[in-house]
Amino acid sequence: MKPFRYVRAYSVEEATTAHAGRANSRYLGGGTNLVDLMKLGVERPERLIDVSRLPLDAVEELPDGSVRAGATVRNSDLAAHPLVRERYPVLSRALLAGASGQLRNVATTGGNLLQRTRCPYFQDLGKPCNKREPGTGCGARDGVHRDHAVLGHSRLCIATHPSDMAVALAALDARVELQGVRGRRTLPVTEFHRLPGDRPDVDTEIEPGELITGVLLPAATAGLPSAYRKARDRASYAFALASVAVVLDIEDSVVRQARIAFGGLAHRPWRARHAERALQGGAPSDEAFRQAVDAELSAAEPLRDNSFKVRLARNLACDVLRRLAGPASAS
Amino acid sequence: MPDTASAVGAPAGRREGPQKVAGAARYAAEHTPEGCAYAWPVPATVARGTVASVDTTAALEVSGVIEVLTHLNAPRLEEPDDATLAVLQDARVPHRGWYVALVVADTLEAAREGAAAVRVTYDSEPHDVTLKADHPDAHVPEDEDGTSGEHTRGDAEDAFAAAPARVDVSYRVPPLHNHPMEPHAATAHWQDGRLTAHDSSQGATTVRDVLAGLFALPEEQVTVVSEHVGGGFGSKGTPRPHVVLAAMAARMTERPVKLVLPRRHLPAVVGHRSPTLHRVRLGAKEDGTLTSVIHEVTAHTSRVKEFVETAAAATRVMYPSPHARTTHRVVPLDVPSPSWMRAPGEAPGMYALESAMDELAVNLGIDPIELRLRNDTRTEPDSSKPFSSRHLAECLREGARLFGWSERDPRPRSRSEGPVLVGSGVASATYPVVVAPSRASAHAYPDGSFVVRVNATDIGTGARTVLAQVAADALRVPLESVRTDIGSSDLPDAPLAGGSSGTASWGWAVHEACTRLASRLAGQQGQQLPPEGVGATADTEGTADADSDYARHAFGAHFAEVGVDTVSGEVRVRRLLGVYAAGRILNSRTARSQFIGAMTMGLGMALTEGSTMDAAFGDFTEADLAAYHVPAHADVPAIEAHWIDEDDPHLNPMGSKGIGEIGIVGTAAAIGNALHHATGRRLRELPLTPDRVLTGGL
Secondary structure, eight states: OOOOEEEEOSSHHHHHHHHTTOTTEEEESSOTTHHHHHHHTSOOOSEEEEOTTSSOOOEEEOTTSOEEEETTOBHHHHHHOHHHHHHOHHHHHHHHTSSOHHHHHHOBHHHHHHOOOOOTTTTOTTSOBTTTSTTSOBSSTTSSOTTSOSSSOOSSOOOOOOOSHHHHHHHTTOEEEEEETTEEEEEEHHHHBOOOTTOTTOOBSOOTTOEEEEEEEOGGGTTSOEEEEEEOSSSSSOOOSEEEEEEEEEETTEEEEEEEEEESSSSSOEEOHHHHHHHTTSOOBHHHHHHHHHHHHTTOOOOTTOTHHHHHHHHHHHHHHHHHHGGGSBO | OGGGTTOTBSOOOOTTHHHHHTTOSOOGGGOOOTTOEEEEEEEOSSSSEEEEEEEOHHHHHSTTEEEEEETTTSOOOOOOSSGGGOTTSSSEEOSTTOEEEEEEESSHHHHHHHHHHOEEEEEEOOOOOOOOTTOTTOBOOOOTTSSSSOEEESOHHHHHHHOSEEEEEEEEEOOBOOOOSSOOEEEEEEETTEEEEEEOOSOHHHHHHHHHHHTTOOGGGEEEEOOOOOOOTTTTSSOOHHHHHHHHHHHHHTSOEEEEOOGGGHHHHSOOBOOEEEEEEEEEOTTOOEEEEEEEEEEEEOSSOOOOOOTTTTHHHHOOOSEEEEEEEEEEOSSOOOOOOSSTTHHHHHHHHHHHHHHHHHHHTOOHHHHHHHTOOSBOTTTOOBBSOOOHHHHHHHHHHHHTGGGOOOSTTOOEETTEEEEEEEEEEEEEOOOOOOEEEEEEOTTSOEEEEOOOOOSSSOHHHHHHHHHHHHHTSOGGGEEEEOSBTTSSOOOOSOTTOHHHHHHHHHHHHHHHHHHHHHHTTTOOOOTTOEEEEEEOTTTTTSOOSSBOEEEEEEEEEEEEETTTOOEEEEEEEEEEEOBOOSBHHHHHHHHHHHHHHHHHHHHTOOOOBOTTTOSBSOOSTTTSOOOOGGGOOEEEEEEOOOOOTTSOTTOBOOOSSGGGSSHHHHHHHHHHHHHSOOOOBSSOOHHHHHHTTO
């Protein structure tokens, strides 16, 4: 392995100063993905800034009723936190659907958002991958791609984002809190991850040296009926073939707002804006759900071996919408 | 001696259990001789060709790198029987992942960095890695072992054409990987011309013999130790390249060398279960009596050696029919070499046969258990030999009772719980009785203790424990007074832990040595034993491997209940139950562990396991345990193993049959049959993942 410098930071400022936006610096959280990628040779950092001890491990309510989860909160702790369980159950569910108990005990909130695709071509230095090595080609497009994207992929890249947590955050209209050397900003989770386009090597909108300090869960989606459903090859410890997070606001048998995000279908959590608009202001019904979800998924461009994902995603979304709508949904 | 006669059969706990739990049991990679160096291999990145050049300059400049072995400078080996062991001997690349260099360094980190810095260029050639039943190179192999070729009885085609009830179906089982928890590892050390290797192996005697041959040494100059082994499932049944590489590197660098294969290399270098394409034709009378059975299997092999997944072999054992043809065809491709994986042949073969039997039962409207009972037999169909014992019918009936089969509504899609369709299925199981000659010694000491020595291997099954049980009964002494020394080639020679044969083979020799010792001790009654003790030896050559007039096989029945989620296409097993007739069960606790372990592996074969050969690159895409899905705990539900006591005098002195593999045989068929019962749909390709279930027309 390549030798690297290890720096342990105790404050956000210390961390961002140590990183300094260098191309070969990496922040180290739980290490459940970065260390694997270092072993594979996909990541070869010269400097690791360990941010796992930063004072960002709290889940707290802010004066405006929103909830802030610090970047170093472990996935297990975030899933179990009473504020999350009571107000944002979809987030708890999504976290617990991810990885394994051991991994969740170590993985952090910030690191979960920044994990890389598990595309096998990305992980294998002996194969072409435009994400890992721009310009080398995509081994997956004509190769083994059952698990790959059906929405928003590009000629250069068909990878999916592997996170479950991020799908729930996208549906909750959560924001990512970032600290860079030039200051602090927030971004909606839905705009944090990119589509691959012609730069598949760039996963997110994060600027060089910027550090995720936390995620903000808005008051607006607190307490709304919500659910997460994931389909996978085995009952635990498998990435989503497809998943869906739904936050549904129904009043007087009218859909005030539906928030729907898909996982496992695209390079980022896929917020189903078409479906949401189609449902808004209408009466919840199985037929309305079906039409709305179909409208969203009509944009899908499945590959040779993954057209099943479209049907799977539709089934999951309709099922979750129906269950959340409960008796309000007429069949 | 009232309480000593019952050591065999008792649920004795594994003797090394506390050591393993405490982390004190040392595996092959946990031996670090002074001055030990570390090795990291370099796999080929083309699927076919030759190495054109190797530039080791950068690798040798990495701090700590001692040496880079390539085909140009590696020690020359004698030609092995198994060509996969001829590592770094020539420039040929027979498949992607074949090792083309080995970096040795002071530290693991430096070896790894050095391996990344080795620059290899290739003259690559077009490759073919795609298995097809109509592949022009498909051929029936030489039937050297009496198993791997074609067998016929009567005129199977005509009888099939004339049968009133017919099933003609094709099944596909994907490549499967052994993936033992402990990856393949070896630490090799040369001292004064003697080679000592700690190897993760299922049989250290064979490793010793092969290393002695490769390095042209007398066997006494080689010691191979496999004290604790973290599973193998066949992939450590014979020596694998890692131990040869470690020994070569140690000789070349004059340092002890440790080599642990990275998990991601295992699919390419330690063997796998070949994918199998099956066509099964069953012809039957209206009452279900089989008149013709045709089972044709196509498997792949590598360019390095011919290995045949003998998936039609069990079909020669199961059901009588006047006409039958069982054929293996193998296609040499530019793929990694396949090899043994738990129940090689039987596991994929019985998936196909027992699925087809279910299809026949459904077509005829006969209960699938009844169909099997109507085709039971006392003589082995292919050999016409009488079975030494065959309690298949009893297993089916007892399983039906325990499982509650009589409450089953046979109509497909007859039971649902909300969006989940529920169904149940059954399949038979069988595995041959295999036994090989072994040596053993037994000693009695003045302090009242006994020591049994045999180079058996404990791959996690409890071999130490069960051999002590066999010894205690033969000596008629308490179990606690017997120590078992196993796991070193300096002990009496013994065959491998494989083919469900270990306990029978070693136990036979242990039993014989202990029986001799007991009679010698009986002749010395009352006399004080000398300080060095009194001993006896045994060698079962000529007896254990003698031909039998009987066909000897274990049988069993598997029952599965599955839930199929019509929303997600996810299939989850809810209950799994096995009943086995496998001779006398020697340790009820460790036997149960073996049965449910193999059933779990069968569950994985049915629902989650399988890899994909990448046609463009020529390797298995799913290379680690995140991508190759062995069942997680959440996949394994209520799982039960039961057995029927068999009293079979034609086996061995213990009356036992092997139990390590039968649990994986037929399990996938029971689960697939349950899926059909739940949904009314027949899926004929494993594993039964959501994509297949959803597109199979739920």
